[in-house]
Amino acid sequence: MSFIKLTNIKKVFNRLDKPAVDNFNLTIQQGEIVSILGPSGCGKTTILRLIAGFEQPTVGTIEIDGKTVYDEKTFVPPEKRGVGMVFQDYALFPHLTIEKNVAFGLNKWRRGDKRRRVREVLELVDLAEYAKRYPNELSGGQQQRVALARALAPQPNVVLLDEPFSNLDASLREKMRHEITDILKKAETTAIIVTHDQKDAFAVSDRVVVMNEGVIQQVAHPRDIYTCPTNCFVAQFVGRTNLLQGRVAEDLKHVDTKIGRICLAEKTKEAIDEEVMISIRPEGCRLLENGEGRYKGRVARVVYSGEYQELFVRLSEEEDTTDQHLLIYAPVEKHIEIGSSISFDITPELVALVD
Numbered sequence: 001m002s003f004i005k006l007t008n009i010k011k012v013f014n015r016l017d018k019p020a021v022d023n024f025n026l027t028i029q030q031g032e033i034v035s036i037l038g039p040s041g042c043g044k045t046t047i048l049r050l051i052a053g054f055e056q057p058t059v060g061t062i063e064i065d066g067k068t069v070y071d072e073k074t075f076v077p078p079e080k081r082g083v084g085m086v087f088q089d090y091a092l093f094p095h096l097t098i099e100k101n102v103a104f105g106l107n108k109w110r111r112g113d114k115r116r117r118v119r120e121v122l123e124l125v126d127l128a129e130y131a132k133r134y135p136n137e138l139s140g141g142q143q144q145r146v147a148l149a150r151a152l153a154p155q156p157n158v159v160l161l162d163e164p165f166s167n168l169d170a171s172l173r174e175k176m177r178h179e180i181t182d183i184l185k186k187a188e189t190t191a192i193i194v195t196h197d198q199k200d201a202f203a204v205s206d207r208v209v210v211m212n213e214g215v216i217q218q219v220a221h222p223r224d225i226y227t228c229p230t231n232c233f234v235a236q237f238v239g240r241t242n243l244l245q246g247r248v249a250e251d252l253k254h255v256d257t258k259i260g261r262i263c264l265a266e267k268t269k270e271a272i273d274e275e276v277m278i279s280i281r282p283e284g285c286r287l288l289e290n291g292e293g294r295y296k297g298r299v300a301r302v303v304y305s306g307e308y309q310e311l312f313v314r315l316s317e318e319e320d321t322t323d324q325h326l327l328i329y330a331p332v333e334k335h336i337e338i339g340s341s342i343s344f345d346i347t348p349e350l351v352a353l354v355d
């Protein structure tokens with residue numbers, strides 16, 4: 001059974017504006033962690049607010065746990081939807097202790113049950129010993145876990161997290177990605193996480209929804225979003241890519257481009273000789289020694305990124321324009337000089353046809 005179902009959602013804030021969200025259809029299963037990923041202003045937060053009931057769609061239907069919470073005849077208010085929110089700035093009450101913050105949504109619970117539940121969720125987020133402290137006595141990561149504990153305490157149907165990692169520094173951010181996923185999985189909660197950071201989305205979710213300008217571009221497992229992006233926007237938004245134009249070859253398994261014939265992971269459904277666009281991930285270009293590779297080029301620029309070297313490879317001897325460069329990753333330990341000739345092969349699994 002689907003747990004959250006959004007059907008044909010459209011949201012227009014001001015009559016003359018473009019819709020903030022349009023034709024949005026998404027079904028989420030119980031216990032699933034789904035990220036909504038997209039650039040600033042693409043409508044991510046609006047989706048969360050529509051699910052929580054802080055906004056109403058202009059058109060569309062919202063179901064949570066098999067019940068309609070919004071359609072043209074129904075509006076279930078936020079407090080009756082069973083939705084927990086974790087806000088970007090955590091929104092903890094500074095004058096309340098951690099345990100009182102966590103107990104905040106439990107005022108209808110019996111006293112003994114309330115105490116038990118607060119202890120249980122504080123243990124879940126590994127903060128039981130901080131129960132009597134105040135928010136300003138905790139680190140950023142700890143405050144975030146309190147915010148999550150508070151959202152989880154009333155046993156909501158779903159937890160919505162708005163940019164949960166944006167206030168954390170890089171190393172804490174990486175740690176919290178794992179901790180939050182572990183906590184959500186342990187709590188067996190359905191969760192939707194809004195982020196504009198592809199690493200956040202890939203690290204925490206079962207499925208990623210990529211949005212642009214209010215419209216869903218692709219919904220898939222993080223690996224498939226990376227290796228089989230459906231269009232140029234997704235290909236570029238979720239990582240570095242080389243985009244090349246070409247024509248479909250007679251066997252439907254290759255595309256002829258200016259650098260030569262490139263193999264696809266699978267046969268395409270496009271017609272022979274159709275003009276198409278392909279995305280090649282930089283790490284899909286494998287450097288080979290002794291000129292054995294099928295493709296050749298000259299290194300125009302080398303950038304050290306720490307984990308690898310980025311090679312900007314010139315594919316023709318003609319004028320040195322950027323669009324004639326192919327980005328290729330090489331191991332850091334390999335010594336590569338600017339101007340040297342290299343040869344490489346392209347792994348079909350990291351080549352995708354894009355719109």
Ligand SMILES: Nc1ncnc2c1ncn2[C@@H]1O[C@H](COP(=O)(O)OP(=O)(O)OP(=O)(O)O)[C@@H](O)[C@H]1O
Nearest residue numbers: 013014020038039040041042043044045046047196
């Ligand atoms: N209350 C509002 N009134 C009018 N326009 C709004 C309102 N809320 C959002 N919008 C507009 O709707 C669009 C989507 O906004 P939204 O906040 O959902 O984007 P977002 O993807 O969450 O962006 P960010 O990552 O910057 O938070 C934007 O163009 C925004 O200006």
